[in-house]
Amino acid sequence: MIVALHSVLKPGAVDGYRVEHAAVPDDLDAAFSRVGIRGWTIWRSGERLFHVVDCDDFDAAIAALDDDPANLAWQASIGRWVEVFRDADGAEGFAPLEQVWSLAAQRAGSAP
Template sequence: MRVALHSEIRESAVDDYRDHHARIPDDLVAAFGRLGIHEWTIWRSGRRLFHLVDCDDWDAAVAALPHEPADQAWQRDIGRFVELFRDADGDEGTAPLELIWDLTAQRDGAG
């Protein structure tokens, strides 16, 4: 499954976020693999970040991540630069964004 997420960087923290996120720790990459997260890409517009995650089960992965020591360490580090995550309604939360349109689904007759 693919999910999209939206987060925001703290004021004046864009360069620090970019520097710290240029390469994530190898043990976090391994944890993602164990939890069924296959790909995670992030794009930036100003202080806003848009994430595209390819995973087996987002709800299961996001529930398990806080129990991973690698993610705990990563959140202590990168969390200094992240203001918050927003859900589909713009409220604070890590629920995926609402999918509006999908070219493949339309081509396959599902959209």
């Protein structure tokens, strides 16, 4: 499955976030592999970040990472740059965004 997420950086945090997120730690990469996260890409527009996650099961992966030491350390480190995650309605929350349209789904004749 592929999900998109939206987060917002703290004011003035763009450069620090770029440096911090140049690479994730090897133990976090290994944890992602263990929980079925195959890919994670982040795009930026101003202080807004848009994440695309390719994984087996997003909810299961995130639940498995909740108490993972590598993820906890990473969240403590990267969290100093991130103000908030937003859900599909713009409310605070770590939930996938709504997929509105997909060219691949349209071509396959299925809904996104």
